[in-house]
Amino acid sequence: MLTRITGGRVIDPTAERDEIGDVWLRDGRISAPPPAGTQPDETCDAAGKIVMAGAIDIHSHIAGANVNTARLLLPEWHRASAARPADTPLSNAGWPTFETGCRYATMGFTMVVEPAVAPHYALHAHLELADIPIIDKATLSILGNDDFLLRLLRDKESADAVRDYVAWTIDTTRAIGIKVVNAGGAAAFKANGRQFSLDDAVPDYGVSSRAIVKALQHAVHDLRLPHPLHVHCNNLGLAGNAETALATIAAAEDLPLHLAHLQFYGYGSEGERGFSSAAARVAEAVNRAKNVTVDVGQVMFGPTVTISSDVLRQFNARSQAHPNKWTIFDGDANGWGIVPYEYRANNFYNAVQWAVGLELFLLIDDPTRVFFTTDHPNGAPFTTYPQIFALLMSRDLRAEWIARLPRPAIELTTLPSIRREYSLGEIAAMTRAAPARLFGLKDRGHLGPGAVADIVVYSDDADRAKMFGGAALVFKDGKLVVRDGKVTREQWGRALTVRPGYDHNIDRRLRDYYAERYGLAHDFMRVPEAAISRPEPFEHVPCAR
């Protein structure tokens, strides 16, 4: 089946293409234009519309035991009284798995990375992901607070041992990469630590947070995983924590490192309240460190829920829970904390946070090194993305918002002085080309021949929020799945995984470790293909950058 999408403005930063033209697709892949005169089986008129590859969200908490805990903590977001009422908190967040896939697809997203899977809960996470329709998925497995790794580091075992353990974890849990969350902080909290920074040592192990990050960074690099170590730094959310971000960027040295939801680390301690934006300094450091990528974790106003494996931070944030209920789970390694929260436009701190996110977006020069996230749902539900695109693309719109926010907050930021507006090309680079590169996905994020036919057609509406809120057409794997902002076809995507090799000695060691410590087979966390009741549930991404 040959399809021609014709007459649209095709924006494909990978090919440096921005022109009125055609996109051809055949059997689920994008194809080169056929010889002149070839008649397509189907033609889609995209005149006056924008054509891009499907968007990729690199950091969104959409599935797993932690997300499910949040669902069960907050039944009022699914009140019995009405069918998904539009005006209750998070009713727009696409809460069950089915809605998650549909809502992402209608916005033109065709792949989402679930960034926080505790290895023991990998099967659960993959079962949920398999019930999210349409989009492709991938997971990051969390290491860095687990006893096994901390022992390896304490006992000064070889880098090979760490590397094998990392590779075994990725392979067993079917992940695409590794994330470290407040390295050592959860382990410190178990020993009643209440704060934890980059050079603090984990009690009982004597290993610093920095040493954990470095060991994992090197392991990921040596394994030639496409995605660099994904770091959730220490001191999330605290005044003055820009120093932590700067120290972590410096600690990256010359190797690749990804810093997650940087907005939550963009804070200075100036002003009457001792809380200000340090985004300009942090952005400058990112601009200089070409080996570093970041995603933003933009805050938007409204009720949400924070879901984090940073138990220490979540415990310390418990007094801010709104509504006033929260859960903390002391896991075998990281665990998690769920704290509902409401960002308010008239709240000084929240207004600073909102501005910090936009400053980072706008002050980091290279749109292929700053990624578009809200850390869903931590900064805001993913359904706020269209509004954020609009804010990035219009300084007038930002000025309207700024005028409604507390002036003392805005005065502690540089946002009003920033004139930059994102172009559609930059949006496409940030949400398509760059994420595909960040995860080594050669056949995604662009519209060149051979790419997976994940294609979005947006109406070129001056109201950018409206434009990005409901795509005119979305093709997933070459099949039309969305028309005029509505899902028209259900189908199931795949989970993308990498499979680095490792020395099977680590298997034997882990077998003994789990038998002794847990009384379980060490691979109880494995995700057999047969466990996922969908055809071809996984897709292999090759290693080697």
Added chain:
Amino acid sequence: MDHAWIDGQPVQLEAACAEAARLLERSRLPVIAGLGTDVAGARAAIALAQRTGAVVDHMHSEALLHVLDVVRDAGIMTTTPTEARLRADMLLLVGPLPADALPQLLSAKLRERIVIWLCPGGTVFGGKVQAIGRSPDLLPTLLAAARATIAGRPAGPAPVGVKTIRSLGDQLKAARFGVAVWSAAALDPLTIEMLCGLIKDLNVQTRFSGLPLPPGDNALGVLQVCGWMTALPPRTGFARGFAEHDPWRFDARRLVERGEADCVVWISTYDPAPPPWTRDVPTIALTSGGASLPRRPRVLIAVGCPGVDHDAIEYVAAAGTLAWEAAAARRTIIRVSDALDRIAAALPTSVASPC
């Protein structure tokens, strides 16, 4: 060997599924209950409920909701069985516990571990355990007094002496990592909420967490599936075209006893216990080997036991999560998920499944 019956007469599986579909189609309020099944069975049951406007309820929803009510009213601090076993220097056992829970929890040899048991009821344990109170009826006031004492507030009359309460408070505060263990089925929500409040208060100064022991029959596995498919726990109905949760309205036992439900799909693959109602209601039973039923169901399909007869995913307590269980004694027998899918396939196509 026969695998399917209609009114006690052996039939082909197709005939049994067709009859089940006919009963569901004619039903004004079907209930899919028991739900003692694996993850695949739960997924199929919820999908079938969405199509037929049925209610889903698990046989242990009551116990699940004891804890869940506290979670959604106040929040909770919990930990894993392994953390409790290996790291807790204080175990606070609360109320009656299943006999096999303790040897497991105490199996690790730790240098120091204090075990205090509040109101053990009839449970007897020979180890070195300090018991306070006896009857579980005393727990609410005992826990309230302990919590008040720890917070430095005046306490009302406690069922044990002031000295005992004070010493209990001191021991709890002295723990470096304490874990309170209770059985979800044995304590009511208010008692659990008081206990969880006590745990939260202790964390202001030290570390303490909770370990509710879950009910069986894969109740936690089914809870997780309900959570991601509907965002709600069991006792959820779909009659109005969307998921609604109401612990009272969608209690399967109440729906049957009051005559509101006119068709039941009873699923029980682990536990031979019969449905907890006395009223006769047209029943489609999906049970494995030993399950006993008080009355002959309209349709009976013999299904496999997950993890025994066939591979399955279910909640594994030692792992504290869902895990893949290879069949222990594999044999050819239909699974709950397959049976439900066949029943769904025999329904008229007028209602499409969203899952």
